[in-house]
Amino acid sequence: MTVPYDPIFADGPGTGLAHPDSWWVHTAGPLPPDDGPAPAALDTEVAVIGGGYTGLSTALHLARRGRRVVVLEANRPGWGCSGRNGGFARMAFxxxxxxxxxGRFGLPAAKVLFxxxxxxxxxxxxxxHDGGIDCEASxxxxLKIAPKPGRAAALQAEARLMQRELDYPAEFIDARTLQRDHLGGAxxxxxxxxPDALALHPLKLAAGVLRMARGAGATVYSASPVVGWRKEGATHVLSTPHGTVRAAHVVVGTNGYTAPGLHPELKAVMMPILSHIIVTxxxxxxxxxxxxxxTGHVLTDARKLMFYWRRLPDRRILFGGRGLIADTPGRTADHRRYLYRELIAKxxxxxxxxxxxxxxxxVAFTRDFxxxxxxxxxxxxxxxxxxxxxxGVSLSLYAGRLIAARIDGxxxxxxxxxxxxxxRPFPMHRLMRIPQRALFHWYRFLDSRP
Ligand SMILES: Cc1cc2nc3c(=O)[nH]c(=O)nc-3n(C[C@H](O)[C@H](O)[C@H](O)COP(=O)(O)OP(=O)(O)OC[C@H]3O[C@@H](n4cnc5c(N)ncnc54)[C@H](O)[C@@H]3O)c2cc1C
Structure with a gap:
C-alpha cells in the first residue's frame, strides 16, 4: 500500500515530479526552461530552498541587487501552491x-500592517508590469459574501471601519444590489x-517570475531537493541527491511542503492543510x-471553512475550499462531491x-494564524x-523582496x-490530523448556524 503524501511525516515532496493535472497546466502553454538539476559542487552567496513565488521572488530581487543566488527546487518551478492556486492576489496578511x-495589534499597528x-x-x-508577464491579470x-442573512452586519461594520480608519473605499453591497449586479444564487x-484585488493565472505568473529571475542572473535548479543541511563554520552546506551547495545565506521558501527534518526552527511549526479546487x-x-x-470579482464567503470561487474568462467556475484531510483517491473523490454540492447549494x-x-x-497554517x-x-x-x-499569492512575492533587502542590508x-x-511549534504535531478532523466538524457546525 502506498502511503499518501503528508508533509507532517514525509521526508520531502518528491523529486522531479510533474505539475498536477490542473486547469492551469492545460492553459499555460509551454513553460519556460529552468537550469535542470544542481551540479555536484557549487558555491554561492545565497541558496534558496523551494521554487515557488517565495523562492523565485527572493532570487529575482537578490539577482537584481547583484547577488549570486541559486534556487533549489525539489520538483519544478511553481510545482507547489504557486502553480496551482486559485489566482486571487489580494491585500492579505x-x-x-x-x-x-x-483587535490583535491595536489601531496604529493595524494601519501600518494594512x-x-x-x-x-x-x-x-x-x-x-516589469516582467511583461502575460498572466491574464485583471x-x-x-467580494466577501454573506452566505446567510445573519452574516451581513459584520461585513457592513468591516466596510465602515475601513472607510473610517483607513479612508479606504471599501463598501458594503446589500443583497439586492449584489444579486442584481454581481451574482444571484441562494x-x-x-x-x-x-476594490483592490487581481484575478490571474497563477502558473503563468510563476513562469513569468521564473523568467525574470533567470533573466536577472539567478540560477534555478529543478529536481534538486535539499536532503541534508549542516554548517561548516559560517558556511551552510546543503546536500542534494547530486552533490552539495555551499552558501553564506539560506532562504527557506517551502511553506506547506516543508519536511520536519529540514531545519530545527521549522520543525512542527506549520499545520499543512489541503486546499482543493474544482473547475466546471x-x-x-x-x-x-x-x-x-x-461578476469578474474574486469571491470568498464569511465562513470558518471558507469557500473561494470566481468566474474564469471563458465562463467556467473555479470553486475551492478546505476540508479534505488525507490525500488519497477515495477521500479526494468524496471531497470533490462535497465541493460540488456546496457550489450547487449556492x-x-x-x-x-x-x-x-x-x-x-x-497550504500552511501556524499556531497563531x-x-x-x-x-x-x-x-x-x-x-x-x-x-x-x-x-499567499501577494505576500509570498513580497516576502521575497523583503528578504532580498534584508540580506543586502x-x-x-x-x-x-x-x-x-x-x-511556536504545535504540541504533538504528528497527531494533529486527529484534532483537525474534530475542528473541521466544529467549524461546519458553526458555519451551519444562521
Ligand atoms: C488549491 C490552492 C488554492 C490557493 N488559492 C490561493 C489564492 O487564490 N490566493 C492566495 O493568495 N493564495 C492561494 N493559495 C496559497 C498560495 O498559493 C500560497 O500561499 C503560495 O503560493 C505560497 O508560495 P510558496 O512559494 O511559499 O510555496 P509553494 O508554492 O508551495 O512552493 C514550495 C516549494 O518548495 C519545494 N520544496 C519543498 N521542500 C523542498 C526541499 N527540501 N528542497 C527543495 N525544494 C523543496 C516544493 O517542491 C514546492 O515547489 C492557494 C493554495 C492552494 C493549494
Whole structure:
C-alpha cells in the first residue's frame, strides 16, 4: 500500500515530479526552461530552498541587487501552491480582516500592517508590469459574501471601519444590489467589496517570475531537493541527491511542503492543510442568466471553512475550499462531491454542470494564524517566509523582496513587524490530523448556524 503524501511525516515532496493535472497546466502553454538539476559542487552567496513565488521572488530581487543566488527546487518551478492556486492576489496578511488586525495589534499597528498588505499587492502589479508577464491579470476586486442573512452586519461594520480608519473605499453591497449586479444564487446576502484585488493565472505568473529571475542572473535548479543541511563554520552546506551547495545565506521558501527534518526552527511549526479546487465546464447563456453569475470579482464567503470561487474568462467556475484531510483517491473523490454540492447549494440552477478539472495542494497554517517572514532565532543567515494561511499569492512575492533587502542590508524595505515574532511549534504535531478532523466538524457546525 502506498502511503499518501503528508508533509507532517514525509521526508520531502518528491523529486522531479510533474505539475498536477490542473486547469492551469492545460492553459499555460509551454513553460519556460529552468537550469535542470544542481551540479555536484557549487558555491554561492545565497541558496534558496523551494521554487515557488517565495523562492523565485527572493532570487529575482537578490539577482537584481547583484547577488549570486541559486534556487533549489525539489520538483519544478511553481510545482507547489504557486502553480496551482486559485489566482486571487489580494491585500492579505493571512486571513486577518482589518478588524482582526485592530483587535490583535491595536489601531496604529493595524494601519501600518494594512498599508504593507497593500504594498504587497502593488508589488504583484509592479512585477507583472516589469516582467511583461502575460498572466491574464485583471483588476477584479474582491467580494466577501454573506452566505446567510445573519452574516451581513459584520461585513457592513468591516466596510465602515475601513472607510473610517483607513479612508479606504471599501463598501458594503446589500443583497439586492449584489444579486442584481454581481451574482444571484441562494447564498448571496450582501457583501463587503474591496476594490483592490487581481484575478490571474497563477502558473503563468510563476513562469513569468521564473523568467525574470533567470533573466536577472539567478540560477534555478529543478529536481534538486535539499536532503541534508549542516554548517561548516559560517558556511551552510546543503546536500542534494547530486552533490552539495555551499552558501553564506539560506532562504527557506517551502511553506506547506516543508519536511520536519529540514531545519530545527521549522520543525512542527506549520499545520499543512489541503486546499482543493474544482473547475466546471463553461456556463451556457441560460446558466449565466439563471444564476446571474456575471461578476469578474474574486469571491470568498464569511465562513470558518471558507469557500473561494470566481468566474474564469471563458465562463467556467473555479470553486475551492478546505476540508479534505488525507490525500488519497477515495477521500479526494468524496471531497470533490462535497465541493460540488456546496457550489450547487449556492447556485441551484447550475445543478448538473460538469466538473472538468480538480486538484489540490498543501497550504500552511501556524499556531497563531500569522505568516512569518524572519530570520532563525540563532542564525541571522537563515531566512524564511512561511505560513501564509492559504492566502499567499501577494505576500509570498513580497516576502521575497523583503528578504532580498534584508540580506543586502540596505534597510530599503521596512519589514513586517507582525510577521517577525518567533514561531511556536504545535504540541504533538504528528497527531494533529486527529484534532483537525474534530475542528473541521466544529467549524461546519458553526458555519451551519444562521
Ligand atoms: C488549491 C490552492 C488554492 C490557493 N488559492 C490561493 C489564492 O487564490 N490566493 C492566495 O493568495 N493564495 C492561494 N493559495 C496559497 C498560495 O498559493 C500560497 O500561499 C503560495 O503560493 C505560497 O508560495 P510558496 O512559494 O511559499 O510555496 P509553494 O508554492 O508551495 O512552493 C514550495 C516549494 O518548495 C519545494 N520544496 C519543498 N521542500 C523542498 C526541499 N527540501 N528542497 C527543495 N525544494 C523543496 C516544493 O517542491 C514546492 O515547489 C492557494 C493554495 C492552494 C493549494
Amino acid at each position: 493571512g486571513r486577518l480582516s482589518f478588524g482582526d488586525m485592530v 498599508r504593507q498588505a497593500m504594498a504587497s499587492l502593488d508589488n504583484v502589479r509592479q512585477m507583472i 483588476e477584479a476586486g474582491h 447564498q448571496s446576502h450582501g457583501a463587503l467589496r474591496v 465546464r463553461p456556463m451556457t447563456d441560460a446558466e449565466v442568466a439563471s444564476s446571474n453569475f456575471v 447556485y441551484p440552477s447550475l445543478d448538473g454542470i460538469a466538473i472538468e478539472h480538480d486538484w489540490h495542494g498543501w 500569522l505568516p512569518r517572514i524572519r530570520c532563525a532565532a540563532d542564525d541571522p543567515t537563515v531566512h524564511y517566509a512561511v505560513g501564509y494561511q492559504g492566502s 540596505d534597510g530599503s524595505e521596512p519589514e513586517i513587524e507582525a510577521a517577525r515574532h518567533p514561531v
